[in-house]
Amino acid sequence: MLFNSINFVIFLPIVFILYWFVAKENLRLQNIFLLVSSYFFYACWDWRFLFLLIFSTLLDYYTGIKMSDAKNERIKKFWFWLSISVNLGFLGVFKYYNFFIESFSNVLNSAGLNFDVWTLKIILPVGISFYTFHGLSYVIDIYKNRIKAEKNFIDYSLFVSFFPLLVAGPIERATHLLPQIQQKRTFNYANAVDGLRQILWGLFKKIVIADQCAEFANQIFNNSAGYSGSDHVLGAIFFTFQIYGDFSGYSDIALGTARLFGIELLRNFAFPYFSRDIAEFWRRWHISLSTWFRDYLYIPLGGSKGSTWRKVRNVFIIFIVSGLWHGANWTFVVWGFLNALYILPSILLKSNRNNLDIVAKGKYLPSLKEVFSISITFCLTVFAWIFFRAENLSHAAQYISQMFSGSLLSIPKVRPTFLFVLLLLFILIEWFGREGQYAISNLGLKWKRGFRYAMYYAIIVAIFWFGGKESQFIYFQF
Known part of the structure; x- marks a missing residue:
């Protein structure tokens, strides 16, 4: 269902009226209704991928609780890496498998080695990069003891699947959205x-x-x-x-x-x-993704601290990964590489926050x-x-x-x-x-x-x- 479609023009007022006039100020009923509406919204694209969204939600919800309840670091780490591996695995299969296997085949063929590839005839589930990153940030924040696991499955599911952001963001954080989901909401004209x-x-x-x-x-x-x-x-x-x-x-x-x-x-x-400057551009463009990579990749790698080589390495890693996030094509990698080149002088000269x-x-x-x-x-x-x-x-x-x-x-x-x-x-x-x-x-x-x-x-x-x-x-x- 597109935002610029007649279907959405019909869908939104119906959800709005039922939300405020039927669910009224009953928080639990409001959240259940928004979750059902969000699943319907997503199913309008392709109902089959709704099961993938629900599975991803269940995985992170369950592993979050298991990490919070873990009695030692080893168990906590097991559940953490299980969630990370499965989430990235799904993303890798649906979005990147064909790209990497075909690239590998091209390299071998250019070297004179014949290599028949087996590609997957699948379509990319809409919004998978966005809701996967919702779950990843939630799991990482629990592992780093920044937040506690959410025990209410409805609330957590709504955090992942809230229909306005489900398909193309912004990429939300549990620390920002979950408290609003759990807080009583009254109509504000x-x-x-x-x-x-x-x-x-x-x-x-x-x-x-x-x-x-x-x-x-x-x-x-x-x-x-x-x-x-x-x-x-x-x-x-x-x-x-x-x-x-x-x-x-x-x-x-x-x-x-x-x-x-x-x-x-x-x-x-x-x-x-x-x-x-380019640094300012990246503080103003797709802010939720830029800050996501900053907080969950760039800073853990050391950010702009340490040796010059480490700074250069971190800048290129974050931008190339950002390029790949956008799509499985070498054009996105080069786009990320170019932006890394653009921003690198300001990082090295410490003028990136001017x-x-x-x-x-x-x-x-x-x-x-x-x-x-x-x-x-x-x-x-x-x-x-x-x-x-x-x-x-x-x-x-x-x-x-x-x-x-x-x-x-x-x-x-x-x-x-x-x-x-x-x-x-x-x-x-x-x-x-x-x-x-x-x-x-x-x-x-x-x-x-x-x-x-x-x-x-x-x-x-x-x-x-x-x-x-x-x-x-x-x-x-x-």
Whole structure:
């Protein structure tokens, strides 16, 4: 069930009404109802994979209790590694088996050794990378004595499977979400209105920005041989806005939807394309994943402490693993490698925390230095996204060589004026709303009601005008 589908438009109000008017303020009934709704939501994709989700939930729930009840470290460690192995095993089989076995076969064949591979004819369960990481963080936190095991199976299952975040995040922590699940929730009108406003902006980013950019990005990437270097630049820029509008739009809808039910999810985006360096970009892009890898991989490896070699090693490990998390393709590995190269100088020079505040905070315009820094960071990001979008490394190399050909300065064939206007308007709204949780969180709140509602109606009209087609979100494939 897509957030931008008519099915979800029907599903959400029904769940909302039953949740607040039938379950009312009965916490146990609210949680049971949300869990059943979440399982129904997931089953709409493919009911067969619902059993995998439930098995993963049962595994981590049971091993969490066994670790908490363990009488010695040896038993605790056994259950810990059992959960880690099974979780990563499922992820490896469904997501990475074919990739690694085919890569191994290609290496042997290039050496003159014939090697027949046996690949699995299976599809990737939607959301497996996200709910697996929910469970992993929970198990690791118990093992590290940061939290106690949750004994209420309904509450734990809802933490893993809450439908707004189930398919594409944000990746939640038990320390943040479980207390909210266990806490009495009452309807808050202001929060609900703010949630609807965030859902509206998320739909705008997905349907009006991402889907329109996707049309031209796909046109250029899928037929790159027929376009000039300047068209290739535009294609990369269109994809840059497509993936941002698509994924941050999903996150806005997820956060807004959760707020309707009295639950606050982790913020996942904080205007990343206004970053002044790559380190700041990664503090603002897919925040829940970046902090997950920081807390559960980077810091345990030693982080930025120790020798220079150790710092370099840790940076490349975290970014290459992050690349692989996104997909079983060498293009994602190179994308991660590039970002490691980008961020490495700031780690070594200890300047990675220079830009912690909001750019040009309290000002209408940035300084020339900030404009330059944002532009350089944006260009580096656009270049890296080429590998993220390309079908394979050969396609990426071909695309880049054509982009830097003699036709780089020519007039592009693709000139969608309406899209340029939309992107300019989008950038302006994001810029002036950058100090809020999302771009229109504060926009128009002090205007007269007529003007404020005119803005909302304009956004709704744009969504219906450019909508009509249910397009899947990019991060569903991860």
